[in-house]
Each structure stands twice: as C-alpha cells, then as structure tokens.
Amino acid sequence: MAKHNDIKGALDFMRQGYSKDGDSFSFTVADIVSNLDITERQAKDVLRAVNTRARFWRGDFPAGSELVVNAPVYDRITNWFD
Structure with a gap:
C-alpha cells in the first residue's frame, strides 16, 4: 500500500x-x-495509487517504460497534497 508521503513525493517530482x-x-x-529512495515495488504502488485517481496511464508500470506528464495530466495533479 502506498504511503501518503511517498505519493506526495512522487507528485512533487512530476510537477517539478x-x-x-x-x-x-x-x-x-x-x-x-x-528520487524517493524507495523500492521498485513501492514506486509501482505509488504510481498505481496516483493513477487510480488521475486515470492517465494504462496498464502496469514496468521499470523501463516511460510515463509522460503533459498539460492535461499536470492539470489533474496540480492541487493534490499542496
């Protein structure tokens, strides 16, 4: 299960x-x-938690896959955990 601080850190990383x-x-x-000094499994849990609400990436998150933050994605994550 993703921790609040890890989700917040990931969102900050994406926004920056x-x-x-x-x-x-x-x-x-x-x-x-x-960036967050967490395990790959924790990072995938964090991204799944973000994706559950934002719904901008589909499928799993293999380590080599690139995830893209663009203007519509940025708008969906702008005000989370400010």
Whole structure:
C-alpha cells in the first residue's frame, strides 16, 4: 500500500519535472525509485495509487517504460497534497 508521503513525493517530482519548461516530461519507475529512495515495488504502488485517481496511464508500470506528464495530466495533479 502506498504511503501518503511517498505519493506526495512522487507528485512533487512530476510537477517539478513538468513545470521546468512546460514541455511533456517523461520519467520511469526507476526515476521515482532513485528520487524517493524507495523500492521498485513501492514506486509501482505509488504510481498505481496516483493513477487510480488521475486515470492517465494504462496498464502496469514496468521499470523501463516511460510515463509522460503533459498539460492535461499536470492539470489533474496540480492541487493534490499542496
């Protein structure tokens, strides 16, 4: 089960990555793992928790797959856990 602080950290990571230049921001599960210092399984749980509410990625989250944050995704995650 994803922890609140891990979800908040992942959302902060996504928001910061996207807002740097406004272009689409791509990241992988491995990026979340290294940024939050959590395990791959925890990172996948966090991304599943985010996805349950945001509904912007489909399927599983293999470590090598890139997940993209773009303007519509950013709008859905902007005000979470501010």
